[in-house]
Amino acid sequence: MCRVNDTETTGHNHPADRLLQAVERCAAPVCVGLDPVLERLPMSVRAEVDLPESNVEAISRFSIEVIEAIAAHIPVVKFQSACYERFGSAGIRVLHHAMDKAASLGMQVILDAKRGDIGLTVEHYAASSRLGGSDWTTVSPYLGFNPLRPFLESGSGAFVLVRTSNPDSDAVQSLMLADGRTVAQAMADQLAQAGEGGIGASGYSHLGAVVGATKGADHVALRARMPQQLFLVPGYGAQGAGLDDVLECFNADGRGAIVTSSRGVIYAGGVDDPNWAEAVADAAAAFAEDFGQAVGLRS
Amino acid sequence: MCRVNDTETTGHNHPADRLLQAVERCAAPVCVGLDPVLERLPMSVRAEVDLPESNVEAISRFSIEVIEAIAAHIPVVKFQSACYERFGSAGIRVLHHAMDKAASLGMQVILDAKRGDIGLTVEHYAASSRLGGSDWTTVSPYLGFNPLRPFLESGSGAFVLVRTSNPDSDAVQSLMLADGRTVAQAMADQLAQAGEGGIGASGYSHLGAVVGATKGADHVALRARMPQQLFLVPGYGAQGAGLDDVLECFNADGRGAIVTSSRGVIYAGGVDDPNWAEAVADAAAAFAEDFGQAVGLRS
Numbered sequence: 241m242c243r244v245n246d247t248e249t250t251g252h253n254h255p256a257d258r259l260l261q262a263v264e265r266c267a268a269p270v271c272v273g274l275d276p277v278l279e280r281l282p283m284s285v286r287a288e289v290d291l292p293e294s295n296v297e298a299i300s301r302f303s304i305e306v307i308e309a310i311a312a313h314i315p316v317v318k319f320q321s322a323c324y325e326r327f328g329s330a331g332i333r334v335l336h337h338a339m340d341k342a343a344s345l346g347m348q349v350i351l352d353a354k355r356g357d358i359g360l361t362v363e364h365y366a367a368s369s370r371l372g373g374s375d376w377t378t379v380s381p382y383l384g385f386n387p388l389r390p391f392l393e394s395g396s397g398a399f400v401l402v403r404t405s406n407p408d409s410d411a412v413q414s415l416m417l418a419d420g421r422t423v424a425q426a427m428a429d430q431l432a433q434a435g436e437g438g439i440g441a442s443g444y445s446h447l448g449a450v451v452g453a454t455k456g457a458d459h460v461a462l463r464a465r466m467p468q469q470l471f472l473v474p475g476y477g478a479q480g481a482g483l484d485d486v487l488e489c490f491n492a493d494g495r496g497a498i499v500t501s502s503r504g505v506i507y508a509g510g511v512d513d514p515n516w517a518e519a520v521a522d523a524a525a526a527f528a529e530d531f532g533q534a535v536g537l538r539s
Numbered sequence: 540m541c542r543v544n545d546t547e548t549t550g551h552n553h554p555a556d557r558l559l560q561a562v563e564r565c566a567a568p569v570c571v572g573l574d575p576v577l578e579r580l581p582m583s584v585r586a587e588v589d590l591p592e593s594n595v596e597a598i599s600r601f602s603i604e605v606i607e608a609i610a611a612h613i614p615v616v617k618f619q620s621a622c623y624e625r626f627g628s629a630g631i632r633v634l635h636h637a638m639d640k641a642a643s644l645g646m647q648v649i650l651d652a653k654r655g656d657i658g659l660t661v662e663h664y665a666a667s668s669r670l671g672g673s674d675w676t677t678v679s680p681y682l683g684f685n686p687l688r689p690f691l692e693s694g695s696g697a698f699v700l701v702r703t704s705n706p707d708s709d710a711v712q713s714l715m716l717a718d719g720r721t722v723a724q725a726m727a728d729q730l731a732q733a734g735e736g737g738i739g740a741s742g743y744s745h746l747g748a749v750v751g752a753t754k755g756a757d758h759v760a761l762r763a764r765m766p767q768q769l770f771l772v773p774g775y776g777a778q779g780a781g782l783d784d785v786l787e788c789f790n791a792d793g794r795g796a797i798v799t800s801s802r803g804v805i806y807a808g809g810v811d812d813p814n815w816a817e818a819v820a821d822a823a824a825a826f827a828e829d830f831g832q833a834v835g836l837r838s
Contacts, residue, residue, distance in 0.1 A: 277659065322656060322663035328635060328670050352658050356679060357621060358705040360576065364621035371627050380655060382681045382700055384707030388648040401681055406657040408683030415725055416717045421724060426714055 241525075242346070244267035254440030255375050255397030256448070256470055260495065262315035268528035269473070269490070272310050273502030274338070275320030276302050278505050282516040293401065296327040296334055303338040306506050309517040310524035311345040315499055318350040318472075319374075336372040339373050342533065348375045350472070354379030354401060355425075358387045360459055366390035378450060378472070381427050385434040388447075390440060397446040402427050402463055405475035406453025422434040428465040435469060442472050446497065455480035460488050462481045463496075471497040477504040485532055494535035501527055540824075541565035541612050541645070549670055554674050554738035557771055559794065561614035562648045565835040567827035569787070570649065570771070571609050573802030574619030575601050579806050581815040595633055596627040602637040604803050608816040609823035610644040615797055617649040617771075618673075635671040648769070649673045653700060654789030657686045665689035673788030677749060677771070681725050682780075684733040687746075691737060696769075697743040703728050704727070704751025704774035723757065727764040734768060743769050743795065752780035752788055759787050770796040776803040786815070786833055793834035800826055 243265050249320070252258045276299050278434065285301045287294030319342075321411040324335035339349050351374035362478045363500045369377040369391070376397040379388050391398040403413055403424045413424040421429070428449065435445030448470035453459045463471070471489045475481040476499050508523035509516025534536035542564045553555045562568045575598050581797045584600045586593030618641075622636035631818070637647050637761065652671035666677040669689070675696040678687050690697040691728040702723045712723040720728070725830055727748065734744030747769035751756045762770070770788045775798050787794040807822035808815025832836035 249660065268546050275660065277663075312696065319661075320660060321662045322654075325631075325667040326663040326670065328667070329628040330633040331667075332624075332631050334625060336642050354679070355621075355653070356655075357653055358707070361574065361619060361621045364576075364619075364625040368621065368624040368627070368630075371625065380653070380679050382679050382708075382711055383703050383705060384710050386707040404657065404682050406686060407684060408657070408685040409681075411683050411729060412681055412726070418715045418719075420717075423714065427711070430710060451645060503813065 242315060247341065252440075253395040254442075254497055255446050256444035257442045258375060259316065259348050259397070259498065260442045260444065260472060262346070264537070266315040266528060268313070268315060268532040269495070269498055269535055269537070270314060270528055270531050271316035271318050271498045271500040272314050272502050272505050272524060273318045273320060273503055274303055274306060274351070274506060275323045276506065277323060279512065282509055282511050284516065285311070285516045286495040292327065293330065296330045299324070299331070300334040300337065303334065304341055305517050306344065306520055307342050307347070309521040310505065311347060311523040314347065316348045316350060317342045318352050318500055319353055321353040339372045339374060339375065340509060343373050347374060350378065350399070352377040354378050354380050356383050356387070359385050363390040366393065366512070370394060370396060376448070381431070385468070390433045392446050395449060395457065399448040399450050399472045400427070400431050402431060402449045403451045403455060403458055404518060405454040405479050405481070410455070415459055415467050425461065425465060428462050432466045432468060439468055439532040444468055448499070450473055451489060452479070453485040454479055463489060463491070467491065473499045475499050476501055478502070483530065483534060494537070499531055512514065541614060545686045550674070550795070550817070551739075553741075554694060554743045554745050555743035556739040557674060558615065558647050558769060558797065559741045559743065561645070562794045562797070563836070564645075565614040567614060567799055567831040568794070568828055568834055569613060569830050570617050570797045570799040571613050571617035571804050571826075572617045572619060572799050573602055573605060573805060573824060574801050574803065576622060579810065579813065581808055581810050583813045583815065590630065591626065592684070593628045595702055596655050598623070598630070599633040599636065600806045601634065604816050605819055606637060606641050606644065606646070606835060608762060608820040609804065611645065612820070612823040613808045614825040615647045615649060617651050617799055619648055620652040623799050635723065638671045638807060642753040648672060648679070649675040649698070653679050655682050655686070656662065657682050661686050663691040665692065665695070669693060669695060669810055675747070677709040684721060684729055688693065691745045696747060698747040698749050699726070699730050702750045702754060702757050703746045704778050704780070709754075724760065724764060727761050730768060731765045738767055747771060749773065750788060751778070752784040753778055758784070762788060762790070764788065772796050772798045775800055778800070782829065782833060789834055793836070798830055
């Protein structure tokens with residue numbers, strides 16, 4: 241169980257410090273991903289009619305109930321922007337409401353939006369992300385690292401896509417450079433350098449990295465190249481990474497990574513269970529327990 | 540001036556065919572970028588009070604008036620999603636309204652969102668893009684090309700970021716691979732291959748490429764690697780690419796590229812001119828005339 245939020249946890253204006261303090265508070269380096277799709281919602285929250293406004297209302301109910309169910313166990317929640325954007329302006333309203341709910345319960349909020357652009361445009365995306373109340377945003381490195389700076393203003397952080405867990409990412413991220421590095425390793429080196437100017441009291445940077453643990457030993461080499469980056473680690477469970485793989489994303493002191501799980505937690509109740517939220521809470525508690533123990537935050 | 544829309548132009552369900560037919564109809568291979576920011580709006584459309592709801596209303600008025608001013612000259616309009624997203628759900632409503640307006644006046648619509656993700660998430664982004672009525676979406680290649688497929692469904696197309704016009708992009712896109720290609724060239728080769736399955740009657744693919752003309756001769760080499768890709772070409776004017784640079788993005792037959800201009804057109808009126816929309820129309824007409832002549836669509 242997470243300790244009740246105290247004044248200590250609200251004093252930090254550095255995103256890595258806040259994130260790690262939330263991890264300490266819940267004794268679990270984990271994040272639940274909220275990427276709700278209509279077809280998988282429990283019947284008890286689904287709309288009786290298939291209309292856009294009733295469907296987005298069902299997404300809203302589900303999001304809020306999941307957040308309430310997991311808040312006692314989980315320090316960080318990640319919102320998949322696309323799942324809300326597909327409902328247009330109503331979806332954005334629901335997204336921001338849910339982000340606000342998570343923050344009000346003391347959780348750190350990641351907006352998984354994978355944004356990336358140049359110049360002034362990035363300032364608009366960063367403003368949009370903060371409008372919803374995010375602490376961190378996921379971003380793409382393809383246009384370079386300098387353009388990402390607006391995402392780091394006002395005490396915000398950004399997780400840069402470095403090595404993603406999907407099969408198709410190899411075609412880009414595993415390309416071999418003339419200097420012997422892969423593209424992902426080159427991104428890691430640039431990221432480590434770009435993040436040097438923003439190290440918090442915790443020793444970690446406001447620029448983190450998305451690194452999946454589904455690609456052989458790639459994540460081990462990337463961990464060595466980015467000692468001061470927090471890793472956001474997808475791929476546990478549904479996507480095939482095991483506990484041992486994921487643990488290699490942490491530094492030797494048991495810190496430095498946040499493991500995400502989505503479907504394994506938010507759909508734990510099944511579609512027909514009217515008490516589905518209890519199953520979600522149980523799954524969240526077990527997920528937190530497993531990784532809290534594995535990294536030594538729980539005995 | 541564009542010809543009035545006829546039945547011929549509405550019969551195509553392939554995005555490249557639609558785009559090129561729009562170019563023919565207006566005798567100009569050009570696109571105007573709508574990326575409105577409050578500080579640059581003409582005083583006559585600005586709100587009297589600085590409140591979010593009045594500001595987004597000003598963005599809406601400006602967007603609609605620009606679209607009406609340029610519709611007689613310009614075949615394609617590109618909406619910068621971030622400029623609307625920063626206003627939250629109200630901004631999305633304004634964006635979709637403006638996209639709908641452009642489509643109703645016969646223009647092809649590009650949503651410049653630079654999205655990229657994996658699996659089901661891409662389907663949500665693609666659904667979101669179509670919800671607004673886009674013909675094309677800009678997307679990022681960093682997670683691989685297979686995940687982009689949902690953006691190509693229902694007669695839609697996608698412009699993939701290959702070589703962007705910003706200075707910082709060199710650090711990623713100019714990295715040299717062991718096989719002698721740059722990262723951008725490798726992306727181009729993969730893009731050309733991924734686009735082979737979706738060639739329209741025009742000979743162009745539903746997968747296009749964003750290629751700036753501000754990087755020496757990079758765009759010339761990329762043109763040769765992607766003969767069947769439509770190029771969306773930023774960087775003309777404000778970002779430093781000249782007419783001759785940009786013309787090298789076209790194929791030898793004068794087709795294959797769409798040149799974008801934003802600030803040079805949408806802010807042509809200046810902030811104090813109550814008749815600013817006339818200046819916008821004049822700038823759009825001149826932009827269309829310059830490139831219509833340059834590629835031989837006008838005498």
